[in-house]
Amino acid sequence: MDSVDTASTSLDSTPYTYDYDYDELCNKTGVIQFGAIFTPVFFSIVVILSIFGNILVLVVLVKFENLKSLTNTFILNLAVSDLFFTASLPFWAYYNMHGWTLGEHACKIVNFIFCLGFYSSGILLILMTAHRYIAVINPLSDIVSTTGYYSIVASAVIWVVSILVSSLAFAASKVAESKYCVYADSFWSLWGIYQQNILFIITSVVFMFCYTHIMCRLLHPVQRRRNKTLKLIFILMVVFLIGWVPYNLVIFLQSFSYWPRESDSLAEDCQYSKNLDYALEITRLFAFSQCCLNPVFYVFVGVKFKTHLKKMLKSLGRKKNNNSFRKRQSRPTITSVTSGEEFSEAP
Numbered sequence: 042m043d044s045v046d047t048a049s050t051s052l053d054s055t056p057y058t059y060d061y062d063y064d065e066l067c068n069k070t071g072v073i074q075f076g077a078i079f080t081p082v083f084f085s086i087v088v089i090l091s092i093f094g095n096i097l098v099l100v101v102l103v104k105f106e107n108l109k110s111l112t113n114t115f116i117l118n119l120a121v122s123d124l125f126f127t128a129s130l131p132f133w134a135y136y137n138m139h140g141w142t143l144g145e146h147a148c149k150i151v152n153f154i155f156c157l158g159f160y161s162s163g164i165l166l167i168l169m170t171a172h173r174y175i176a177v178i179n180p181l182s183d184i185v186s187t188t189g190y191y192s193i194v195a196s197a198v199i200w201v202v203s204i205l206v207s208s209l210a211f212a213a214s215k216v217a218e219s220k221y222c223v224y225a226d227s228f229w230s231l232w233g234i235y236q237q238n239i240l241f242i243i244t245s246v247v248f249m250f251c252y253t254h255i256m257c258r259l260l261h262p263v264q265r266r267r268n269k270t271l272k273l274i275f276i277l278m279v280v281f282l283i284g285w286v287p288y289n290l291v292i293f294l295q296s297f298s299y300w301p302r303e304s305d306s307l308a309e310d311c312q313y314s315k316n317l318d319y320a321l322e323i324t325r326l327f328a329f330s331q332c333c334l335n336p337v338f339y340v341f342v343g344v345k346f347k348t349h350l351k352k353m354l355k356s357l358g359r360k361k362n363n364n365s366f367r368k369r370q371s372r373p374t375i376t377s378v379t380s381g382e383e384f385s386e387a388p
Contacts, residue, residue, distance in 0.1 A: 067311035072318040073137075081134040083326045087333050091127040094336035095120040097350075101340075105349040111184070114192040115172065116340055118199060119165045123332040126158025130329065140220030148222035153211040161203035162332070163240045167247050168195070169339065174251035177258055206236070227299040234296045241289045245282075252278055277338050281331075288328035291320045 098120040106113045132143070132151045141148055175182050213229040216222055224230045252274050259274075295317050340346050 067314060069315055069318060072315055072322065075319065076137045076322045080137045080322065080326070084130045084134040084329070087330050088127055088130050091123055091333035091336075094333055095123045095127070098336045098340050101346060101349045101353065104353065109192055111172065111192045111195065114196055115165055115169045118196055119162065119169065119335055119339065122158050122161040122165055122203075123335055124158070125154055126162060126329075126332045129155035129158065136222060141216055141222040142220060145214075145216040148216050149211045149214045152214045152222065153207050156207035156210040157203050158332070159237075160206050160240065161199060162335070163244055164199050164203060167244050168199070170247050170251045174255060177255045231296055231299050234292050238289055238293055241285055245285075248278065248281060280334060280338070284327045284331050284334075287320070287324040291317060291324050295321065 098116065102108060102113055102117050102120075108114065108117065129151050132147075133155075143151075172184065175184050210224075210233065213225050213232075214222065215225050224233060256274055298314065
């Protein structure tokens with residue numbers, strides 16, 4: 042299994058960037074080998090869990106829920122968004138091991154799918170958090186019970202915005218030296234990094250504001266019975282911050298390498314860059330695992346969805362038992378002419 046030998050395969054905006062001149066002087070083989078070992082294994086686990094969890098969400102929604110509801114529309118779109126994001130991860134895992142050998146068209150398409158899942162998921166989490174906040178603070182609001190036409194419009198706006206943003210990444214991607222899927226130049230690399238940072242900041246502000254107020258409301262004496270909800274919200278906030286704060290901090294620090302600067306010590310710069318690359322290899326694993334955690338936190342913790350899931354599992358169990366019974370019943374039999382008794386061909 043060959044790994045990329047001299048490239049800096051750090052995942053920032055596209056997900057990978059490469060500074061050719063600098064890396065000729067700063068060998069990062071250790072970083073690359075580290076990523077080639079751990080990233081494919083971790084991404085494989087994330088992909089399996091994400092596909093299973095998000096497809097299960099879609100099945101439960103289609104089978105049991107009203108898809109015209111704005112809440113269910115958001116959940117459905119989040120599951121689709123996570124599946125888009127998940128679809129790109131095997132390619133980046135392969136890239137970590139072998140470099141980019143799939144051609145420029147594949148580089149553009151995979152990067153587009155990655156960005157589409159990333160940005161649509163971020164937008165949806167903002168809207169879902171705001172919607173949940175309104176449902177708790179002002180449960181009689183028309184937004185809480187919105188259905189039908191407005192749900193379709195909301196979905197269309199989310200995906201149009203996400204497609205437009207991702208199309209820029211599609212246009213700016215290229216394959217360099219036949220094995221690096223990167224942005225065309227420093228401008229586009231900075232654009233991708235800061236765009237991710239801005240989305241994270243907006244999401245964090247909405248997240249912290251809404252859930253802090255929700256927790257304050259639930260702490261009211263009348264609402265004290267909702268301890269489970271408070272614990273869930275607290276866990277949700279902690280997991281979100283652990284997943285995305287370190288990753289966004291690292292890519293922000295890496296963005297300085299794209300700005301013109303003078304350095305007195307190449308060795309110090311090289312070591313600092315290596316440390317950031319190691320940090321990125323680790324922090325992105327936590328950040329990108331969110332696509333398999335979303336179904337757990339946003340769907341299956343709800344009483345209604347757990348009930349639907351139990352119904353579905355019981356239904357599958359009954360079907361399995363019925364099929365087994367039919368197979369036994371359909372075995373050929375020999376009937377006694379005199380007594381009318383039936384004897385199974387097998388016990």
